[in-house]
Amino acid sequence: MARYTLTVNGAPRPLDATPETPLLWALRDDLGLTGTKFGCGEGLCGACTVHLDGEAVRSCQVTVGEVGARAVTTIEGLSAGGGHPVQRAWVEDEVPQCGYCQPGQIMAAAALLATAPRPTDAQIDAAMSGILCRCGTYNRIRRAIHRAAEAGPGGAPATPAAGAEVKP
Ligand code: FES
Numbered sequence: 504m505a506r507y508t509l510t511v512n513g514a515p516r517p518l519d520a521t522p523e524t525p526l527l528w529a530l531r532d533d534l535g536l537t538g539t540k541f542g543c544g545e546g547l548c549g550a551c552t553v554h555l556d557g558e559a560v561r562s563c564q565v566t567v568g569e570v571g572a573r574a575v576t577t578i579e580g581l582s583a584g585g586g587h588p589v590q591r592a593w594v595e596d597e598v599p600q601c602g603y604c605q606p607g608q609i610m611a612a613a614a615l616l617a618t619a620p621r622p623t624d625a626q627i628d629a630a631m632s633g634i635l636c637r638c639g640t641y642n643r644i645r646r647a648i649h650r651a652a653e654a655g656p657g658g659a660p661a662t663p664a665a666g667a668e669v670k671p
């Protein structure tokens with residue numbers, strides 16, 4: 504065991520862990536940030552996606568010892584009150600079904616839009632296809648990302664995004 508102080512959602516968060524403890528467990532078990540989900544624990548599903556210095560990573564595949572000074576952002580810290588354009592678009596397009604994969608989906612989408620503000624369908628599919636959704640919400644995810652892109656960093660439009668007629 505060693506003492507680490509991780510920067511999580513903008514605040515220093517001390518915790519005791521072994522260096523090989525997955526960040527996922529430090530977030531969930533030590534810091535109580537249970538919005539980040541456990542799916543496979545093997546880097547295959549993306550349910551555990553968080554940001555490290557703004558980059559989407561699978562927190563089950565990053566150890567506490569590897570985090571260092573990088574800023575960790577979880578779904579709880581993505582915005583104040585769910586106001587991130589991706590979160591607003593997710594509500595507008597009613598993306599979630601069971602919801603389990605959705606924190607990972609939202610974090611991946613937010614990281615995509617930070618680097619590609621108007622992504623093509625191909626860019627969306629490339630960024631998102633590894634975040635598995637057993638409920639098959641992929642079409643709504645794509646539509647919501649386009650909606651969030653249209654809104655830009657300031658907020659969401661009041662009207663449906665183009666191609667938003669069909670809800671599978
Ligand atoms: S729990 Fe991390 S990728 Fe599945």
Ligand code: FES
Binds near residue numbers: 599601604638
């Ligand atoms: S909404 Fe159920 S797994 Fe994605």
